[in-house]
Amino acid sequence: MTLPPDLAGGWLVSLLDLGTGILVGVGAFFFLAGTVGLLRFPDLYCRLHALTKADTLGLGFITAGLVLQLPGWNAGLQLLLIWVLALSAAATVCHLLASASLQAGIRPVEGADEEGEGP
Amino acid sequence: MSAFLTGVALFLVLNVAAGLLRVVRGPTQADRMVAAQLFGTSGVAILVLLAEAGGEAALRDTALVFAILAVVVSVAFVKRGWVRKLQSAPVEDPAEGGEGP
Amino acid sequence: MTLPPDFAGGWMVSLLDLAVAVLLVALAARLLHTRNLFEAIVLFIAYGLTLSLAWVQVGAPNIALAEAALGAGVTGALFLNTFQRLAERSREGSGMVDPEHGDRGPEAGP
Amino acid sequence: MADASSMHGSILLPALLLALLWWTLAGAGVGDWVAGAIAIIAALLVHRALSSSAPSLRLHPLGAAAFIPWFLLRAFQGGLDVAIRAFSPGLPLAPATLHYRIRLPEGGSRTLFVNTISLLPGTFSADLSGDRVTVHLLARTEEAESTLAELEGKVGAIFGHELEPKEAAP
Numbered sequence: 001m002t003l004p005p006d007l008a009g010g011w012l013v014s015l016l017d018l019g020t021g022i023l024v025g026v027g028a029f030f031f032l033a034g035t036v037g038l039l040r041f042p043d044l045y046c047r048l049h050a051l052t053k054a055d056t057l058g059l060g061f062i063t064a065g066l067v068l069q070l071p072g073w074n075a076g077l078q079l080l081l082i083w084v085l086a087l088s089a090a091a092t093v094c095h096l097l098a099s100a101s102l103q104a105g106i107r108p109v110e111g112a113d114e115e116g117e118g119p
Numbered sequence: 120m121s122a123f124l125t126g127v128a129l130f131l132v133l134n135v136a137a138g139l140l141r142v143v144r145g146p147t148q149a150d151r152m153v154a155a156q157l158f159g160t161s162g163v164a165i166l167v168l169l170a171e172a173g174g175e176a177a178l179r180d181t182a183l184v185f186a187i188l189a190v191v192v193s194v195a196f197v198k199r200g201w202v203r204k205l206q207s208a209p210v211e212d213p214a215e216g217g218e219g220p
Numbered sequence: 221m222t223l224p225p226d227f228a229g230g231w232m233v234s235l236l237d238l239a240v241a242v243l244l245v246a247l248a249a250r251l252l253h254t255r256n257l258f259e260a261i262v263l264f265i266a267y268g269l270t271l272s273l274a275w276v277q278v279g280a281p282n283i284a285l286a287e288a289a290l291g292a293g294v295t296g297a298l299f300l301n302t303f304q305r306l307a308e309r310s311r312e313g314s315g316m317v318d319p320e321h322g323d324r325g326p327e328a329g330p
Numbered sequence: 331m332a333d334a335s336s337m338h339g340s341i342l343l344p345a346l347l348l349a350l351l352w353w354t355l356a357g358a359g360v361g362d363w364v365a366g367a368i369a370i371i372a373a374l375l376v377h378r379a380l381s382s383s384a385p386s387l388r389l390h391p392l393g394a395a396a397f398i399p400w401f402l403l404r405a406f407q408g409g410l411d412v413a414i415r416a417f418s419p420g421l422p423l424a425p426a427t428l429h430y431r432i433r434l435p436e437g438g439s440r441t442l443f444v445n446t447i448s449l450l451p452g453t454f455s456a457d458l459s460g461d462r463v464t465v466h467l468l469a470r471t472e473e474a475e476s477t478l479a480e481l482e483g484k485v486g487a488i489f490g491h492e493l494e495p496k497e498a499a500p
Contacts, residue, residue, distance in 0.1 A: 017120055033413030035157070045454075048153065052454060053409045053412045053448075060405070078354050087449065096193050096194065106147055128236055129239055132240060142259060145259070154262055177282070191296075192296050195296070195300045
């Protein structure tokens with residue numbers, strides 16, 4: 001990756017860039033894990049696990065990585081706010097969808113090695 | 120750095136595109152709704168990455184909207200009728216029925 | 221989008237543009253083609269969000285914000301409401317087309 | 331129940347938090363603060379109107395400080411757990427459901443507890459009726475219930491609730 005010339009000075013900057021690279025990469029990995037889980041897991045409830053946990057964790061890593069690049073507190077707090085909002089949004093959506101589906105009578109798959117879906 | 124961040128954003132777009140297969144496959148309505156959540160979280164990540172890569176702070180506001188959006192859509196999905204209507208369907212309640220109205 | 225004029229960044233941005241454009245067209249095609257109304261609604265929401273990304277890519281974050289909030293959020297919620305109205309009505313008067321055609325779920329039971 | 335003494339303290343902290351929120355969202359220009367003052371006052375009025383019926387929240391900083399790192403660690407474990415399961419070829423899942431009786435009182439603490447369950451490793455709160463929450467487990471494990479009890483204790487510490495000890499499960 002090529003840095004713009006105004007950034008290309010000092011070991012601190014390159015250290016921060018390295019940190020950003022690692023954290024953002026780990027975040028992208030968790031997003032991939034969430035999608036793989038979403039596609040592979042056997043029923044709605046397991047898929048909700050994948051989406052809620054892996055994706056929000058991935059977003060957390062990406063925002064943490066970007067905070068290292070930011071100039072001031074203001075933008076950093078914005079990112080933190082975004083993450084907390086996404087966190088509560090994920091938990092809320094997960095609970096809403098799960099309770100609606102349970103009340104609709106969609107049974108969760110039980111036990112191991114069972115590929116069937118619903119009741 | 121901005122090329123790397125844009126590359127990760129591209130990866131996340133492809134990731135969402137793969138996740139949209141779940142919308143096409145279903146099988147239940149809630150399975151399809153999960154895509155809204157997927158797009159919400161991934162969209163937030165894409166937007167904050169692009170905000171940093173392109174130096175546009177305004178994109179973070181859009182990211183905030185994305186974060187709230189999945190909740191709005193899911194509440195609309197759950198709220199009106201769907202739950203109540205299906206409760207009246209003759210399926211036994213897994214959570215030990217008889218919880219009173 | 222104001223990027224520093226380095227070649228690698230611009231190249232990656234064009235790839236991203238391409239991905240968003242292809243996703244938009246694919247979503248639109250599937251959205252118009254599918255027989256399942258509910259799937260179409262969810263795809264419409266996804267389409268709105270992708271379009272919002274497209275607005276970002278052409279350098280219009282304000283329109284992107286409006287597109288995400290109105291195009292995907294409010295319109296999506298209204299569509300979901302309408303869908304549920306339709307489903308209720310088709311359950312009462314059986315003459316109408318079942319909007320949930322093809323969607324398995326407890327409604328399909330009795 | 332907002333008595334007169336807590337009313338005074340309950341207006342300053344929200345005002346500061348709202349000011350911080352506004353600064354985060356809008357920046358610190360002079361024009362920003364003019365609009366911000368109007369927005370903060372309006373929000374405080376709404377807060378007053380809504381919180382008169384709700385019990386006042388009294389947060390304990392020590393409990394919150396202990397909760398955040400614990401939560402972050404658990405969220406990381408949760409994501410890692412899902413990632414490992416998703417990528418392993420055999421798809422090692424043993425989904426199960428669990429009923430858990432909540433000891434926290436109604437209100438903010440219970441909301442936080444139920445929502446945080448969804449971010450712990452392998453659990454999410456699927457349904458809530460009365461004081462019983464239905465938890466879906468990605469894999470049936472022995473420690474799931476004790477983890478829930480631990481979380482409940484931590485959440486209780488934020489809000490200053492003492493919990494009755496959990497009776498041993500049969």
